[in-house]
Amino acid sequence: MSILAFEKFYVRWLEEMKHRFEKLRAALLQASLSEEEVVAVLVQACHSHYCEYMSEKIKLCKEDASFVVAGMWRTPLEAGFLWMGGWRPTTAVVLAYSLMGMQIESELQKLLEGIELPTMAALSARQLSMLDSLQQKLRVSEDDLSNRLAILQMLLADQQMAKATAANPPPSESNDFQDVREAMEPKLAGLRDLLAEAEQLRGETIQEMLQILRPIQAGQYALAAYEMTMAVRKLGNQREGKSHLAAVSSGAPTNIRELASQGDVDLLAKALETGVDPSEPDYDGRTPLHLAACEGHTECVSLLINKGADVNRKDNFGVTPLFEALRAGQDATAQILVESGAKTHLEDAGIELCRAAATGDIPYLSRLVKYGVDPNASDYGDRTPLHVAAAEGNTEAAAVLVREGADVLAKDRHGFTPLDEARVADDQATIRMMKRTFEVVSFRSETDHV
Known part of the structure; x- marks a missing residue:
């Protein structure tokens, strides 16, 4: 949630x-x-x-x-x-x-x-x-x-964190938080466990x-x-x-992120007229455009873009407004962003696609590839989403990927192809679909050669 x-x-x-x-x-x-x-x-x-x-x-x-x-x-x-x-x-x-x-x-x-x-x-x-x-x-x-x-809390200052924050350039002058994220993840995992235990208590x-x-x-x-x-x-x-x-009586600007997330376009417009930065981030680097895109507030998205909001601004986790819209299933805001030059710039695209393929989340998978995520992007084991869909027997996911150009003969680090995975899973429907695709591609290749 x-x-x-x-x-x-x-x-x-x-x-x-x-x-x-x-x-x-x-x-x-x-x-x-x-x-x-x-x-x-x-x-x-x-x-x-x-x-x-x-x-x-x-x-x-x-x-x-x-x-x-x-x-x-x-x-x-x-x-x-x-x-x-x-x-x-x-x-x-x-x-x-x-x-x-x-x-x-x-x-x-x-x-x-x-x-x-x-x-x-x-x-x-x-x-x-x-x-x-x-x-x-x-x-x-x-x-x-x-x-x-x-x-x-004391371990926040452990050696791994000290090393991550001593990078050149330092985090205060860089948007690359990969090392800091890696150092923080075990601490956040520990915090999640403690909170779950407290709630259980x-x-x-x-x-x-x-x-x-x-x-x-x-x-x-x-x-x-x-x-x-x-x-x-x-x-x-x-x-x-x-x-x-x-705050209002002193003329302080209204929190435009809150207005954007609530879809209050009239108050957002008034707040922007005071000269506040339309890409002003919160503690996680999320801008008003991230929040409006996630909630599907098309008028706020258009307003922010017209006021100069950075459509490709990444938050501290490498997420762009377009990816927020895609993840939340907000097709209308996604379309506005794309028309304004937005890109997903998705880090670990292969992992995200493989996750969607594994769970059979067809709408999400379709949105990702529709808006420019490479259907042949691979995970850490060089497995493409088509490998995963075939192994899990998700024929519908496999069909979406093949239709968008996924390679049925792409090899993972062990030399297995999606077709191999389908054979191991004994998924006859996926096997037939992949074979037909391979035959069509081979025929076109031979024709082009002639």
Whole structure:
């Protein structure tokens, strides 16, 4: 999942979560010990919806771990209190104790009279013991993850990174980040693993809390957690709103990357009139044109190009706006870019084509070759995408490649051809198609010779 897709998902997810908790709040107002089952169903619905958010966040970790650990889809206030890209698991236990203390104050007389209550004020000795055990376990797990993160952060300055940043010319004066990327990749992989473990720990914490608490207690607990989260978010939004108003009143230019990604062409045009650079990059080197192309905002793409945006500007990962459009399936923006002189300039084109061929992603494969990626580009083993399609039995992918000029007799480093791969896979349809192609090419060659 891309960052922009996740941000849109999060907005929709929050709105749906609001509706679910409105139902839970209404049920809790009517709840009694005899109605625990109704509340239990609503709590489970809220939990399932939260699990959907956790799942999408884990997917995003694989795409951009640094974005997740910084909590950049949240307000700065919220992000300031994050641990490993989310809430610290031990806060779940602290909230339970806080609710218990608060409710004991309001319901002390009923407790003294021995009235059975379904609230957090009536946590049993067994429940308290389980909460204590959970808290101790979480502290150990949190300390382990935090220590491993600290080690990973220190390794940012290891010998491999020092060597990569001591290149001539230095990274500050060059657009070649290949050595830096290679030095950073194991660190980012470690960060992804830590974030996945932290998210798993949060998920396990919620499960254990729901097992410890009775249904109505769980409902009150879940509602309190939701309200606390929303309160911090709203306070963060108010603080950001003031900052934004201050920026506008001082004449500061609007973030044109955000406007481009949202497709707000009118505000983008006004922002560009202030003289801001139409190719102003973000921390990853992505320009407004990268973001508009990825989202398919054709008017913004045309506007940026007319204002002088560099159509072939690469981000820090070597990706051009055209490749962003192709990867996202935005044919209309891709066409505008090509007509304006854009090229894919795709690094590791063979690897990208082979990946598409292996997964059978025909639309993506077709777009790549249509917009100039060589169908005979090879991977590190000199395998072309046609080798891969034949080996995987993806006849449709093979047909697309052959139609676009892929060589059925291209040899990999072991001397195998795509036709050989098809024979090994016993893919008769691909074999027949390749043989027909070979015969046609041979006939044309002989005719030309004569």
